[in-house]
Amino acid sequence: MTLPPKVKTPAWLLSQQLKNNPLGCMDAIYKRYGDVVTIMSGSTPIVYVSNPSGIKQIFNNTKQITDSGTFFRDSTLTVEQRGILQIDGLVHKHRRPLLMKAYHGERMNASGQRICKLTEKIISQQGIGKTFTAYEIGLKIILQVAIEVVIGLREGERYEKIKRLFTSLIKYEESPLFDLVVKQFAFAQLDLGRWSPAGYRNYLYKEILQFLYDEVQERRKQADYSRTDMLSELIFARDETGTPLSDEEVRDLLFLPILASRDGAAHSLTWCLYWVHSLRDIREQLLEELDSLGDNLNPMNIVALPYLNAVCNESLRICSSPMFMLPRLVESPLEMMGYELIPGTVLIGNIYLIHQREDLYPEPKQFKPERFLEKKFSPYEFLPFGGGARNCIAAPFAMFQMKLVLATILSNCKLELVNNRPEKQKRFDDQCHPKSGVKMVMRGQH
Known part of the structure; x- marks a missing residue:
């Protein structure tokens, strides 16, 4: 060999x-x-x-x-895993289109106004002169969008509960304790109850899955065909044999799209905010493009802007996540x-x-959005969401969301980076995160 x-x-x-x-x-x-x-x-x-x-x-x-689902099953978890990454073969082939419906066409377009309103509301809560991290704000926006698009929950007790559970899980898995203890020592991966490191993680997973299971059962009783969220879509969907999906399967299929808020969307948005506010010329050109829309600042006009698209693509290229x-x-x-x-x-x-190949991207360490205005790259040259049968099902929605959040923030407030030093990277599994979370300060609101 x-x-x-x-x-x-x-x-x-x-x-x-x-x-x-x-x-x-x-x-x-x-x-x-x-x-x-x-x-x-x-x-x-x-x-x-x-x-x-x-x-x-x-x-x-x-x-x-x-591609095998066995690669994506976490052996440290004691909860069953039957999400889109863990299933194989024909079952995986038939489940993907069911999930993708929530991220395409009219469903995606209808969520645009909500994304803009949520972003405007959350960013406006930052006081003038107040320092915050772009990651915390981005995670808050994107997690709330995910809960509304995937589960279909809005304000209320259950909305706040699932948001709190997912936020707790995300912060715990990214904490120094989890990184140092659970990932480094085999004994720490044992579930010894809620007060052990791995046990607390399992506790949060179980709480989230139980919440989703209860929501699935309650929604099935309501049988409301007018709803447009992913949960409702899956409840009325049928598998390859014509049989409705079980409550357990619907629950597990819902889990990953929400957790993906952390694994890609929030950090990608954070990197984008970092680059746009590091390079004044880039930011000024974006603002000019947004101003060119005049009073036509609806989501579909925003996402069609070529320079905005190029900036988001270049951010995904240079800081692959x-x-x-x-x-x-x-x-x-x-x-x-x-x-x-x-x-x-x-x-x-x-x-x-x-994404760092000089034959594809000359001066690859430089942030140059114009690359994506001058050339169309193949899916083997530019693949921020993977590719093939296991590519990210939410890729179109992720780009749609990234553009709208970035455009809304730029249109509504003036932000500055706290530090002008280059942002360092931190590895989390196969992700590359901004180490500081990108510290920013609010200088004014429009």
Whole structure:
């Protein structure tokens, strides 16, 4: 077997480097080993690909390369996992369209006004001269939008309860305690009850799943066909055999789209706010484009603005979140990029390094939105939401939301960065987050 070049750094040291300086570590690996490299995990070769031709082969060769839900099941959780990432085969193929309906067409368009109003309300609560973190504001906006779009809840006791539960889970999983203890020590992954680190995490998961299950049952009793949220869509949906989905399956399918508020949307928005407020010329050009709409500031006109689209795309390129594609498994002998891969090899597309290729993106470390005005990139060259059968189902909605939130913030207030120093990165699983959360200060409201 001829594997791609193996990274020689010891596994423990490589893990620390990827944690402390993920982008610098990956840049160094690319410079030394090239765009197809092997990192061994015990006896299993994990091949990282940052070549567009290799990515195309991963997406299109579904006979020899498969995606398995086993990759996405968290062994530290004691709760059942049957969400869109954990299911396989025909079941996965039939569930994706059911979930995607909530993020397309009229459903997506109808949520635009609500996104703008929520953003305006939340950002206006920041006092003049008050310092805050862009991540906290972004998470608050996007989590509330997700609860309304996915579950269909508005103001009220249940709305506040699910918001509080998800916020607690997100903050706990991103806390230094969880990162230091649960991820580093095997014994800490044992569920010893609510007062143990892993046990508290499981407690929050169970509380959320119970809430969703109760909501599913209550909504099924109401049988309101006029509702347009994802929960209502799934309640009346039928599987590939024509049978309605069970309450448990609807519950699990709802969970991930809400939690994705943290894993991509909130941090991507934070990076975008950072870049726009780091580069005055970019911000001024965006404001001019927004002003050109005059009184036509409706959501559909906003999301059609070309420079706004280019700015959001460039932010997703330069600060890829996630940094990697979801893993695939080689099922039968395979030739890729001149290398021979055997069954059992794991393939992972390196999104960050693809977005840093100088042959695709000259001066890749520079924030240049005009790239996306001058050229249309293929889905193997620009893939901020992954690709293939496991690409993010909410990608169109995520872009729609990102544009509207950014445009609404710029139109309603003047913000400044507290620090002019370059923002450092922090790794969280396969995400690259702004380490400080991007500290900002409100200077005025329009």
